[in-house]
Amino acid sequence: MSDKPINIGIIGMGTVGGGVTELFATQAQTYAKRIGKPVQVSKVLVLNVAEVPADRKEHIADGVLTDNADDFWSSDFEILIELMGGTGAAYTFVKKALEAGKHIVTANKALLAKHGHELFGLAHKNNVSIAFEASCGGGIPCITALKYGLMANQIGGLYGILNGTCNYILTEMTQKNKTYDVALKEAQEKGFAEADPYLDVSGADTAQKLSILASLAFGVHIEGSQVEHIGVDILDLQDIQFGAELGYDIKLLGTAERKEENGPVSVKTQPCFVHKSDLIANVHGPMNALSVYGHAVGHTMYYGAGAGRYPTASAVVSDALNIASGWYGAAFAQMNLTPDCNDPAELVAKEDIESRYYLRFNALDVPGVIAKVTTILGNKDISIAAVMQHESNPGEFTPIVITTHDAKQGDLDSAITEIEALKEIDGNLVSIRIAEFASDS
Numbered sequence: 001m002s003d004k005p006i007n008i009g010i011i012g013m014g015t016v017g018g019g020v021t022e023l024f025a026t027q028a029q030t031y032a033k034r035i036g037k038p039v040q041v042s043k044v045l046v047l048n049v050a051e052v053p054a055d056r057k058e059h060i061a062d063g064v065l066t067d068n069a070d071d072f073w074s075s076d077f078e079i080l081i082e083l084m085g086g087t088g089a090a091y092t093f094v095k096k097a098l099e100a101g102k103h104i105v106t107a108n109k110a111l112l113a114k115h116g117h118e119l120f121g122l123a124h125k126n127n128v129s130i131a132f133e134a135s136c137g138g139g140i141p142c143i144t145a146l147k148y149g150l151m152a153n154q155i156g157g158l159y160g161i162l163n164g165t166c167n168y169i170l171t172e173m174t175q176k177n178k179t180y181d182v183a184l185k186e187a188q189e190k191g192f193a194e195a196d197p198y199l200d201v202s203g204a205d206t207a208q209k210l211s212i213l214a215s216l217a218f219g220v221h222i223e224g225s226q227v228e229h230i231g232v233d234i235l236d237l238q239d240i241q242f243g244a245e246l247g248y249d250i251k252l253l254g255t256a257e258r259k260e261e262n263g264p265v266s267v268k269t270q271p272c273f274v275h276k277s278d279l280i281a282n283v284h285g286p287m288n289a290l291s292v293y294g295h296a297v298g299h300t301m302y303y304g305a306g307a308g309r310y311p312t313a314s315a316v317v318s319d320a321l322n323i324a325s326g327w328y329g330a331a332f333a334q335m336n337l338t339p340d341c342n343d344p345a346e347l348v349a350k351e352d353i354e355s356r357y358y359l360r361f362n363a364l365d366v367p368g369v370i371a372k373v374t375t376i377l378g379n380k381d382i383s384i385a386a387v388m389q390h391e392s393n394p395g396e397f398t399p400i401v402i403t404t405h406d407a408k409q410g411d412l413d414s415a416i417t418e419i420e421a422l423k424e425i426d427g428n429l430v431s432i433r434i435a436e437f438a439s440d441s
């Protein structure tokens with residue numbers, strides 16, 4: 001075993017940073033044995049040393065913590081772990097480190113979804129690597145599975161619960177009758193949410209992760225901004241309850257599909273109804289799950305904690321150890337697996353994406369309303385799977401739920417416009433995708 005330690009610099013000592021320094025300090029001997037050389041955190045840059053909570057300083061050796069940028073950048077670390085988040089200063093710092101010949105470990109999906117193409121290219125140019133396991137699925141090694149474990153396959157599609165905060169909120173609302181606001185506050189207190197939780201609840205975080213995963217899966221380049229996203233912040237409790245009556249649970253899913261080899265890719269992030277018997281319906285709390293279909297392997301699924309201090313630190317520290325051991329940098333240099341090695345993806349137009357839908361609208365309880373709605377749907381080639389209406393007082397507005405068979409998003413959108421214009425319909429129609437996944441596709 002070599003005695004010379006590999007030095008690591010860290011920027012950001014928040015939720016994840018605290019877990020990473022703790023793992024390096026408490027597991028140092030095990031890690032040294034596993035990779036054949038010692039690894040140590042040699043510098044940690046924070047905004048203000050005085051403001052770092054005492055429990056996060058506990059595992060940092062004297063002289064390591066600094067809020068002096070010159071002190072940090074002049075130290076001789078070989079691997080930079082970026083854990084500050086965002087796409088501003090994080091972008092500048094990662095670029096600076098790559099140009100200085102340092103390897104990068106990052107959990108920052110926002111950064112990679114926006115600047116990944118450029119940063120991976122810069123890493124290749126400077127003969128260093130970027131490891132990013134924690135950027136998708138928290139502690140689940142799903143990027144390693146996609147990049148290396150499934151390399152033999154043509155990937156036909158993937159879908160998953162990729163945001164722990166949203167899954168926590170939906171679980172607490174549906175299983176424990178908590179309000180959205182209470183559940184979100186708890187997710188923030190537990191360290192699952194982003195510094196700006198709007199990124200979580202709007203579906204933007206899931207869209208960023210989906211762009212990274214779909215780029216790897218299909219060997220293309222997709223930016224986060226190209227993935228349309230609808231979040232859990234638009235959900236109405238009555239729809240979750242109607243869905244439950246029909247046998248569905250609600251989940252925020254990222255889905256990506258490619259029907260033909262080298263064909264166009266469809267990507268979307270939105271709340272979906274999934275049948276209660278589906279595996280994905282049984283993923284609760286901050287847990288995430290990613291399902292990937294490969295033409296040779298068939299259907300695979302990866303499950304685990306998608307957010308939180310230690311699960312995320314697990315992925316970050318494993319990345320750093322893989323780089324320190326030497327194999328990761330060699331694989332990064334030799335293989336063409338990152339988006340900078342690929343062309344931009346051809347994306348399926350939003351209006352051509354097909355799915356089943358749940359529709360709910362408030363209609364006057366008078367004869368002929370449902371016939372008018374079903375005629376509009378029929379004229380757009382949208383066939384109905386079920387209709388549900390609770391008893392109400394004649395002449396009052398009452399919610400009516402319709403589920404459809406597969407329909408194109410464009411046809412559905414124009415049908416919705418016509419339905420909302422009917423004088424018997426009050427307010428907006430709610431549409432929620434019903435996601436169906438064959439176990440072998």
Ligand SMILES: NC(=O)C1=CN([C@@H]2O[C@H](COP(=O)(O)OP(=O)(O)OC[C@H]3O[C@@H](n4cnc5c(N)ncnc54)[C@H](OP(=O)(O)O)[C@@H]3O)[C@@H](O)[C@H]2O)C=CC1
Binds near residue numbers: 195308
């Ligand atoms: N939390 C989780 O479960 C997961 C997080 N991630 C990702 O990991 C990264 C870190 O997340 P998390 O630890 O939760 O975030 P936190 O907000 O808890 O921590 C970020 C830390 O970075 C500090 N910081 C901000 N700007 C600078 C700067 N210029 N120099 C030094 N420090 C700075 C912040 O200081 P201050 O507080 O003073 O602003 C804060 O302490 C993010 O990219 C996030 O998306 C990925 C997977 C899971």
Ligand SMILES: N[C@@H](CC=O)C(=O)O
Binds near residue numbers: 164
């Ligand atoms: N805020 C994110 C953290 C992990 O990426 C989440 O809730 O999943």
